[in-house]
Every structure is written in structure tokens, then in C-alpha cells.
Amino acid sequence: MQAVPHHEIVTRMLVVAWGLLLCLLVLIGRLGYIQIWQHRDLTAQAERQYRKVLVVHPPRGTIYDRHQKILAMNIDTDSIYARPPQIEKKAAMTQALASILRLRRGELRQKLYSNKPFVWIRRKVSPQEAAAVKRLTDRGIGLLRESKRYYPKRELAASLLGFVGMDNRGLEGLELLYDRYMYGRPRRIILEKDARGRTLPGEASSLPSSPQGLDLILTIDENIQYVVEKELSAQVKATQARYGVAIAMVPHSGEILAMATYPTFNPNRFRKYHPSRWRNRAITDGFEPGSTFKVIVAAAALQEGVVRTDEQFFAEQGAFAVGGVIIRDHKPFGWLSFPQILEQSSNIGAIKIAQRLGKERLYTYIRRFGFGEKTGIDLPGEIPGLIRKPRHWSRVSIGAIAIGQEILVTPIQLITAFSAIANGGKLVKPYVVQRIQREGQVVRSFSPQPIRQVISPAVSQELRTILQGVVERGTGKLAAVDGYTVAGKTGTAQKIDPQSKTYARGKVVASFVGFLPADHPRITLLVALDEPKGRVWGGTVAAPVFSRIARQIMPYLQVPAQNTAVVWAHPASSPRSQEAAGGDTSQATSFFAYAPLQAEWLPAGSDLP
Template structure:
């Protein structure tokens, strides 16, 4: 059995060899395992051809989309969003302050100017400083490290001011710290060389150099100019890589005021001295050029230093000469008398019976401080008789007196170019009862400002005409309005000069070498619609009486040193201001040197 099996196996091998030699496949010795999968066949997964092509196409589309997006972004089409996002992180638009205009007095003296300063600001996102740098920065900024931390940490903006109007030298020391995210910008700081002397007149600006009060506010359009804008681009380290102007600043214009710095100093010193000597609540003075209407001085007390805004007090900042209203008292009497003379009701020598020193009208009694018998119209003015003035006023229609008061500016805002000017209070004549007509004639029932009062007296200092007040220096004469005849104005100058004589209420207003004219005023203050025992003492006059060059108005509010009559309190202030002003203007004296009276007759 074994011998037969061996030959058959040999025969198969021979057959296979011959098949291979002939190129045939030969018989499969393992025919029984022909359909069993081999190991290599298990790892080979055959996929449909369309699936591989789809995958290749998808990869091609994705690559193409990315390529197009890169070209789209790099080519600069519709990249506004990305630019905005980039600029929000690395671009700044910074305001560039213009140089504010300088304010000069009439002689070219600088009253207000702007000096270079620096603003320190930071980008909280870029701020990076160690503990030592933070401490040094806080010290230079004059704040505590904790304040500095809060300023930067609590601000969600990309721009925050750390300090404004810093000295350039300090700003340089801050820049030398090389703190990332901290920068400085040029700006200006307003300076007032005269300090409190011109404070109410000039006013002041805020930290951004925008006028808030006085001349600074009134002429903001001229002085302020227009700020510029800078476009700043920085790298991620805070270094500036691009700095371009969006538009450059328009510098402010200089202006020349009518103020004379010397006269302003004289007025301020006199007002301050009077307020302190009389323990007064406040005081003010106005000086006008009688020929041009220009404002030569305007002073108030209490005053303030415009360079120290943090110490401001409303009681100090208020420009009382322009904004405060008060009943003028006897300083209004000359207008009532002038109206009566102008309309032929009385003459200067007309005798008015003022006895027994009081007059009852509609249940109300008008009294004189000192009873008199018969007084001429001149004496009514000189001795400041309420009864005499009331009797003269009642001889005229109320409308006639109202027209004169309106013509000289009462009840209207003065067009003087001063911020905060008020119109006062003058009711229509149709509403006046007889008693009101009488009291208005001597200064009660009407409210005025000191500026209005000084302006109105121009009609007496001039030939019956009046010009507007101007805080700016005039290059040409202003147009005037005729209110009284020159003859009436001359008569009133004579009467007002008598008021400063020994027989009048204001001999203390006289000054050596010059003839002066004017009128005192003493008016009770009203509170809660009732008159109190507090007073406004005033005096308005002009000099030289023979050819007036200046008008000076003085008001002392609530003197408490024992005296309150205008002749005692306000008239000496007029004398001090007028004397210094006439000398500063080099006005030729019109009278021989005389001994200034030491005492005044009470009244007015």
C-alpha cells in the first residue's frame, strides 16, 4: 500500500513540473482549501471608486475656499470689521488742544494767558508696571498707589486720564519711568497774573480750558479756537508707529479789554479795604470812561484766585457788580428830578415844601431822615429828601418817569459783553399806584445792578446822551442816544456837585484838586418780602465835575461796623478810586487843592 502510494505522488510532481515548464498553472495540491481567505486578504478592504473621488474633491474644495479667503482678506476687500477690531486694540484718536487766546488790558498788559502743560493718560489694557514703578508714578501724580490702581483697574475703556495740566518737567520724569501703557499729551494751563484782582471780571476756565465765567465764558468763541484730532497707532508694546493729523487745531484769538490794569488794582484795593473796615458782607465797584462808555475797572469782594479752582466758593465767585440786584435808594433820585426839569414841571430853584418831614400816600407814610421845611429842587437833591422827591414825581404822569428810567437802561440787560448781566426789575408804568410812583422816584420798588447804575449816570456825565458800556476796547466811538437835553444835564451836574459839598450828604467823596459830583444811596434790604435792619450803602458819581472823564459806582452790602449811610460808607470809597484813577489817567485838576472833609452829613 505504501509502494503504490509513492509512485502516484512522484507522478503528480512530474506532471506539475511539466505544466510549469509549459507555462501552465498546474494543479492545486490544496484544492480542498481553495476558498479559505488568507491573512493578507483580511487586511485589504476594497472601497468603491466613487467614494475616494468624492473625498479628493472635498479636500480640493476646502483648500480652494481657504485660498480664496486668504486672497480676500489680504487683498483688502471688505475688511472694515477686522480693521475696527485691530484699531480698537492699537489705534487712538486723541484731541489736540488749541492755544487759547491771550487777554490783554487796554495798554497791552497780559491779564490771562495759556502756558504749556501735559496730560498724563493710560491704556488700562496695556498698562504694565512693577511695584516700584507704580509707587513712583503715584507719587509724581500726587495720588496714592491705591487711587492709581482703582483708576486703571476699574476703567473698562482703552483711554483714561491720570492727571491733567501737569507741569512739563513732572511729565518728563513720568516718561522716564518707561511704563508700558502710560502716555502724555500736550495741552495748556490757564494763568492769571493778577490773581484775585481781576478774578470776577475775567472769570476762569475748566480743566479743558473752556470758559466758565466772566470774559472767559462770554468770549469763548473767540478765545477758545477749535481743537484738533490726532490718529495714533501703536504696536502691542505701546510704541507709537503712526501719528497723523485728522485735522489740525485752530488757535484762539487774542482780545484786548477796555480794562486798565492800574485802575483795576486801585478799585479792587479800595473795595477790599472798605468791606473789611465796615465788616460788610460784600462790596463792589465799577469804573467807566465817561467819553467812550468803556469799562475801566470792575471789582468785587469777597474775591477768589482763579488758579485754585478746588477752593472756589459760590459766595466768592459771584460777580455782584453784574449779577446782583438791589434797590438803589437815593441814587435814583437824580433821574426823577431830571425828568421833571426836562418836562418843565420844576426848575432848579423851585421850592418844594417838605415839612413836617413825612408824607402819607394811600395809607403809607414816606419820611425824611432829617425833617426840613421848604427846599429848592437843588436842595432836595443835595440833602436827599424823600418827601421832596416824591412830591415832584407825583406832579408827572407815571409813564413819563418810566420812559426816562427805561431810556437810561433800567429794566434791560446791559449790552456790555459781560457774562451773567441781569435786567433788573422795572414794572410797566400802567401798574404803578400813586404810592409806588412816589417810592420808585426815590429808589424803592425798583431793582438794578451796580453796572446798570454806573451806566445810567453817563447821561449826567455827558451832555444828556448815553452810550452802551463795553468791556472790549473800542476802536471807534459808539453811537449815542439822546435822553435829556444838554441844558438839563448841565443843571444836574451842578446839583450833584452840591451833594458833595459841606451842605450835602457826601462831602467825604471829595478829592484834592478835582471837583466831583455824585449822589449817595442808603436802602434797606428786603428779606421774605419784608424790609430788615440791614442796608445797602452806595454812591455813584463822576469827576472832574467841570468836564467828566470817569463815572464811578460803589456798593457796600450790609456794613456792620456801626455806620451804614452811603455818605459815610460808600462815598469815601468813591473818593479813593476816583483820585487814583484820575492820576493814572493824568487828568488835569480842575480845582485848587483843598482839605478833604473829615465828616459827612448823615442821610441819603
């Protein structure tokens, strides 16, 4: 056998050595790649294999009224979950849970027999349900504490506040619009799992969480909101109306003190109501304003100087042709002064005033009063209404628009325009949130925002005097409030029949918009009822609601009245707090029965204690 040359042996050994070295380098490279470059991904994968992280939603910020009374808050509640691999007697557990939680057995069986390491059974259950589940003593069933939204005043201001979903995110109202402020950062719960993916028994651990969301302080006054809702709901029921809307606003600042719709709903159980109940009709629904719009026509005419307050207009004995269409008054009138046209709500008088203005100037003032565009109120879902440009008007349009037809307005637009007349002629943006705060510290605040001067203070004063006559001598007599001067205007607008596309008989929107005291207005109020039954004039069904609301809240706002008794109101826990004056004693005492106040009636002119 021939011997292998020495140099070949050396060569083979070097080849093997280099091969082993190369393999070693590849192995080291691979280990380095895994340990260094893939470290984060593999660590996360390992975490997922033996840990499960649940996201538990944080407490939302609290919503308060202007006096720090809670309107929306959070409560701790239990959520029930299952670890299917650890449940021993699944059939018995299915039956027990279905009975306690009133769940369908088929749906529950699908969850408990699954291979998933974790499933929710039901979240945010009642204390009674949680206690019953705890007694089951099965290690495959557990409970986690979560935050649940709670509205302690139930229906109060429901359409304005809105509500949240199961994940604590806002779905409607202020809860939706300010969700990014009120929604805190979620809390994470860690559940440990074994090699087979089964959740290990024992308490779940929590990772650090951020503080709860920010709080909202509203312009809403809980007591005024209560009075407005009480009187509105009573009148909707009494007149069998489809729905009603009422708003209370501070005319100089745009602050909304109350905003109500009826029928309403309980936001704690919002799913039990038809979605139409959730709508805030004060901003989402438009209607033809009817005779309340004559005030806008009158304001424009006075500002442009095309009429004088002492001027007379012939009302054609109740019938007048505009563009080939006969328009009638609710009763025949002869000669009427400019103030009497508003006092008696003469259609023909309003049309003649509008004709003097002309369609271009009339349209300009309609837009300057804010119609045809959103007011910008801090609530979701507002619509702009509708007013066509003059080039699209027909020959009859100037007459129709002058009496509140062929135009679509929202309640918030109408009360904002009337507030401009009340405050000296300045259009002010309405708003419902005063400030946003965290643990009492202001994060952001909101203040009144004047938009533009629509009419002069002098014209505003003339209109306030004329509108006072509407209540004292005209169609708004039932809006009067003892001890206070009231200015306002009635409206009765026919509704369009969707089938015939013509005005339907007996179907109207009856409204009243006004402010008081007339000379120095402190509050503007709007009341509108959709399709009331019986005597359906704005002066007969809406004006009385205005009166009942005003006579209760004026003493509460400490607005002094003349020639009436004085009420000294103070909390039961304090010897003195605030004073109020005027109004009917029975009504005010009824109001203070709701508010945490005690009322003592003193003779007019008495010194307050």
C-alpha cells in the same frame, strides 16, 4: 452599462461651467463691494484697530488790557497717561503714583488694572509732579504736553475774566462769552497699537493743527483795576460788609476801565472757592438803589419842565403821607430849593417832584434811562432788573419809586444812567472788549454805541451843577477830591427781610455814584457795599472809597487839576512817557509804586521836562 448620451454630458458640463462662472461673478462682486463701496469704512476700522487718536486741546487766545498787559495767557504743562497692558508692576506703580499725585489708591487701581489701551491718570500737573513721574521709568506710563490757562495777576479782574475748564473751554466771564473766538482747533496725537491692541513704545506723532485762538484786547486798564480792587477790598473788610462792587466807566464812550467785586477768587484755582465767589455782581445782582435814584426823578422833571431849579418845596418837617403810608426824611426839613432836595437827599422833596411828573411820565423816563432791561454789556449773566408797569403800581408806589424803592437795578445799569447825565444826556452801551485780533492783526473791533438821547445837554448841565452841590454842601462831602470838582449822589437803601417781607433794620446797601471833573467829566465811578456795619450811610462808607479811588487815578489819566502840585510820571526804563497832574502826593506815589512808573513832584505851574 449604458453609455451616457453625448448631449447630456455637454449639458452637464455647461451647467457646471455656468455655476462656476456665477460663483466667480458673485465673488468678484463681493470683492468689488468690499474694495470699493466699503473701502472707507473698513479702512477707518483698521485704523481704529492699530491706531489711537488723542485730542489735545489747543492754546487759547491771550487776553490783554487796553495797554497790551497780559491778563490771561497759556503755559505748557504735562499730562500723565497710562497704557495698562504694558505696566509690569501694577501694585508698585499704583502706590507710587498715588503718593506723587495725591490720588486715591482705589480710583488709581481701577485705571491701571483695566483692559483699556489708554487712560488719563491726571492732566495738567505741576512741573514737580511731572518730574517725579518721569523718574518712575515704566514704559506703561507716559506724559503729553498740553496747554494750560494761566492768570498771572491772580485775583485781578477775576469775576470779569472768568475761567476755563480742563478742556480749555470757557466756563465763566469773558472766557465763556468769547469762547468761540479764543478757542483754537484741537491738535490730534496718534498712538500706534499692535494686533493685541497694546500701544507700541516710542514717541507719539502729531497731525497738523490750526493756530491758537484769537486774542482779546479789553477796555480795562490794569492799573485802574488794581486801584479799584485795592480800595474796595479794604473798605469791605473795614466795614465787615457782605460784599462790595465798584465800576469805573468812561461816560462818553461806555468803555469799562475797571469792574470789581469783593470777595473775589483766584481763577487759577477756581474750584477751591464757593461758586458764589465766581459771580460778577456788577451785572448779576440787583438791589434797590435808594436815594441815588432821586437823580433820575430830578432829570425827568427838569426835562419835562414841571419844576424850576429856583423853585421851593415844603418838606413837611420830616413826615409825609403817600397812599396812606407815612414816609419820613432822615431829619426834619422845612422849605428846600430844588437843588437842596438832592443835596440833603430829602425823600419828601423827591416824592413831591415825582407827583408832579405822574406815574406814566416817571415810568417812561425810568425806561429811557435803561432800567428794566439789560444794558447789553458784553459779559454773560446780566439780569434786566425789575420795574413794574404803572398799571401794577399801588397808591404808594410813586412815592416809593421816587426814593429808590419798589425797583430793582444792577450796578452796571446805575452807572450807565449816571454816565448819560455826565456826557450831555446820551445813554451809551457799556462794553469791555475793544477788539479781537490774530497775531496783531485786527479781526473785529468794537466802538462806542449811543442808544438814545434821554435828556437835553442843557438839562444835563443843570444836573451836573446840582450834583456838584451834593458833594460840596450836601450828603456827599466825603466824596470830594482835592483839586477836582466832583458831582455825585449818595444812596442808602434798606434791604427786604426775606422772612418778614418788610424792610430790615440795619441792613442796607450803601452806595455812591458820581463823576469828575464835574464840568467836563472824564470818568464815572460807582461804589456799593452790601450790609456794611457801623455808620452805614452811603455818604459815610461808599463816598470815601470813591474819593480814594479818584484821587489816585485822575493823575494817571493825565487830567490836570488846579492849585496842586504836578507829577511827572515816566517808566523806569524810559526818560519820559506820560504826565499827570493833581491829587494827593502820598496816594499817587502809592499808586505809581504798583504801576511801572517813577514819580517826580514839581511845584504847580512848573514846566514839564
